[in-house]
Amino acid sequence: MENKYCNLQDLPMTLRVEELMPILGVGRNTAYELIRSGQIRSIRIGRQIRIPRDALLEFLQK
Secondary structure, eight states, X not given: OOOXXXXXXGSOSEEEHHHHHHHHTOOHHHHHXXXXXXXXXXXXXXXXXXXXXXXXXXXXXX
């Protein structure tokens, strides 16, 4: 999957795991592990996991 976002302003308010993967350059298992371990804050909406843009930026600043 390719990264379709050119800059931070292009990112939506929340990301799906599938959108997070190419941004970080990681696979599905690693993305879910980052979320499960709390390294990347996430929100669960029903069965869906969403990552707020701010949570991604916090993770990248660490």
